[in-house]
Amino acid sequence: MRLMSPPVGLAALADTDLVGQVARVLTQAVINGQLAPGAKVVEAGIARELGISRAPVREAARLLEQQGLLVSHPRRGFFVRKLEARDIDEIYDLRICVECHAALLAAKNLTPANRDALRRQIDVLHETADLEDHARQVEEDYKFHRMVIEIAGSQRLLKVFDDLSSELRMVIGLIGRLYDDPSRIAQTHEALLDVLEQGHADIIAARFDYHIAAAWREVGKLVREIPASTNGAAP
Amino acid sequence: MRLMSPPVGLAALADTDLVGQVARVLTQAVINGQLAPGAKVVEAGIARELGISRAPVREAARLLEQQGLLVSHPRRGFFVRKLEARDIDEIYDLRICVECHAALLAAKNLTPANRDALRRQIDVLHETADLEDHARQVEEDYKFHRMVIEIAGSQRLLKVFDDLSSELRMVIGLIGRLYDDPSRIAQTHEALLDVLEQGHADIIAARFDYHIAAAWREVGKLVREIPASTNGAAP
DNA sequence: TAAGCGTCGATTGTCGACAGTTTAATCTTG
DNA sequence: CAAGATTAAACTGTCGACAATCGACGCTTA
Structure with missing residues (x-):
C-alpha cells in the first residue's frame, strides 16, 4: 500500500518497502518538529493517518529506536527522544x-x-x-x-x-x-x-x-x- | 507469553519483553553457530520453535538487522550476515x-x-x-x-x-x-x-x-x- | 482539602489469517 | 539429456481482532 496518492508515474523503484517509508515519514516528522521531543508516538494514530495497519508502524518505530530518535517504555509506547x-x-x-x-x-x-x-x-x-x-x-x-x-x-x-x-x-x-x-x-x-x-x-x-x-x-x-x-x- | 517456564519466584522484573527475549535468543543462535552465516531466518520457523507468533520475531529480526547481525532482502526474508x-x-x-x-x-x-x-x-x-x-x-x-x-x-x-x-x-x-x-x-x-x-x-x-x-x-x-x-x- | 481507591477509556502486545511472491520440484520439449 | 516452462509448496508482508495493561478521572474517606 502506498503512502502518498499514487504519483501516476511508474517511478516506483525502491518504493516497495512500507516500513522503510514509514521510517522516513516518522524521521521527517521528528526532524521538522511535527513530533516534538517527548511526544508520544501512538501506533494506531500513525497507522490510521497513513492508512495502514499497526504492524509496519511498530517495526519502523523499533528501527528509529535503534537509531536513537525514539525511546520505548514497555507497555507505554514509543516517545520522541528528548535530547539534553x-x-x-x-x-x-x-x-x-x-x-x-x-x-x-x-x-x-x-x-x-x-x-x-x-x-x-x-x-x-x-x-x-x-x-x-x-x-x-x-x-x-x-x-x-x-x-x-x-x-x-x-x-x-x-x-x-x-x-x-x-x-x-x-x-x-x-x-x-x-x-x-x-x-x-x-x-x-x-x-x-x-x-x-x-x-x-x-x-x-x-x-x-x-x-x-x-x-x-x-x-x-x-x-x-x-x-x-x-x-x-x-x- | 513466557519463553521459560515461570521460575516460581517473584523475580519477574525485566522479563516482560518478548522481542527483547527473542532478540537475545537469535543473537545467541547466531553467535554459537546454530544459525550459520548466510542461513535463512524463517520467521514462522522461529516463531513456532518459541511457541509465539511471527510479529515479535519480525521486530526482533529488524533489531538485529540494525545491529548488523542479519541482513534483509525484501520479499525474501532475513539472513544471517556473512562477514568477509x-x-x-x-x-x-x-x-x-x-x-x-x-x-x-x-x-x-x-x-x-x-x-x-x-x-x-x-x-x-x-x-x-x-x-x-x-x-x-x-x-x-x-x-x-x-x-x-x-x-x-x-x-x-x-x-x-x-x-x-x-x-x-x-x-x-x-x-x-x-x-x-x-x-x-x-x-x-x-x-x-x-x-x-x-x-x-x-x-x-x-x-x-x-x-x-x-x-x-x-x-x-x-x-x-x-x-x-x-x-x-x-x- | 488531600490522599486513597475503583472504574473506564485508550493503547499496547500478541495472535491468527489471507493474499501475493518467491523458491523448489515436476513436467515438457527440443 | 539439458534447458525451459509449469505447478505446488513455503514464506513474507500486511491486516484486523482481542485480551491485558496503563493512565486519567472522579468518588470516597479521612
Whole structure:
C-alpha cells in the first residue's frame, strides 16, 4: 500500500518497502518538529493517518529506536527522544572521533574523481550561501561530510555517522537557524578539502577536529537558550 | 507469553519483553553457530520453535538487522550476515577508533572505585586463563573493554561498541579458539590499566591501538584459514 | 482539602489469517 | 539429456481482532 496518492508515474523503484517509508515519514516528522521531543508516538494514530495497519508502524518505530530518535517504555509506547545538553555533547564528541578517523582514511583513498566531487559539493555550498534556506544549507553541509566518509570506504563508519546525523538534525531542526554567516561555511569546507589533498595526517585530524568542535560550540550555545528537559518519563 | 517456564519466584522484573527475549535468543543462535552465516531466518520457523507468533520475531529480526547481525532482502526474508575479511577489517578499524577515544575519556574519569573494578576484572582474566573455556575467556576479555567504555561515560560510544561486539562474537564463535597463550591476555590488560592510571594521552592511545591491532592481526590470520564467501544473495 | 481507591477509556502486545511472491520440484520439449 | 516452462509448496508482508495493561478521572474517606 502506498503512502502518498499514487504519483501516476511508474517511478516506483525502491518504493516497495512500507516500513522503510514509514521510517522516513516518522524521521521527517521528528526532524521538522511535527513530533516534538517527548511526544508520544501512538501506533494506531500513525497507522490510521497513513492508512495502514499497526504492524509496519511498530517495526519502523523499533528501527528509529535503534537509531536513537525514539525511546520505548514497555507497555507505554514509543516517545520522541528528548535530547539534553549531555546528549549533544556525546554526539559531537563521537562525531569528532569518527570523522577525524574517516578523514584520514579518505585522504588515503583520495582520487581525482572524488576530489572533484568534493569540490563540486563546495560549489553547492557557495550557491546555497546566498539563499535564505537554512535547512538546505545544513543539509548540503552534511552532504559534504558524508561524502568524506563515503570516500573513507567503511560502511560501519558511515552507519555511525548517519545515525548521529539524524539525531543531530533533530536538534538543529529545533534550533532553526544555525549559521550566523552562511557565506563562511563554504570557506571552512574548502579548508577541509585542502588538508585532505595535502594528506598530512596530523593536520587533517586537527583541522577536522577544530571544524566540528566549532559547530559543537555553536550548537551548544544555541541549545542552551532553549528548554532543558529531562529525558524519558518518570518510572 | 513466557519463553521459560515461570521460575516460581517473584523475580519477574525485566522479563516482560518478548522481542527483547527473542532478540537475545537469535543473537545467541547466531553467535554459537546454530544459525550459520548466510542461513535463512524463517520467521514462522522461529516463531513456532518459541511457541509465539511471527510479529515479535519480525521486530526482533529488524533489531538485529540494525545491529548488523542479519541482513534483509525484501520479499525474501532475513539472513544471517556473512562477514568477509573486509568486514573484519572495518570492525577492528572502528574499534580502534572508538576504543582509543573512550580510553582517553576513561582516564579522565578514572576514580579509585572504577580503577578497582578494572583490576578485579583483570583478576578474573587471570583465573579464566587456567580454564579451558575459550568462550569464557573471550567474554571476560570483552567485559574489560566494555568497562573502560562505561567509565568513559558516553552511551553512544557504548552502543557502537556493543554493536561491534556482537558482530565480532559472531566471527570469533566461528573461529573457535582465539588465544594461543591465554595466560598472556591478563598481562596485556594489566598494561592497559597501567597506562590509564598513568594518564598520558598519547601513550594511552598508542597502547590501546596496539592492543586492539594485535587482536585484529590474530583474528585476521585465523579468519583467512576459513571459507571466504561473498555476502548476501545475488540480485 | 488531600490522599486513597475503583472504574473506564485508550493503547499496547500478541495472535491468527489471507493474499501475493518467491523458491523448489515436476513436467515438457527440443 | 539439458534447458525451459509449469505447478505446488513455503514464506513474507500486511491486516484486523482481542485480551491485558496503563493512565486519567472522579468518588470516597479521612
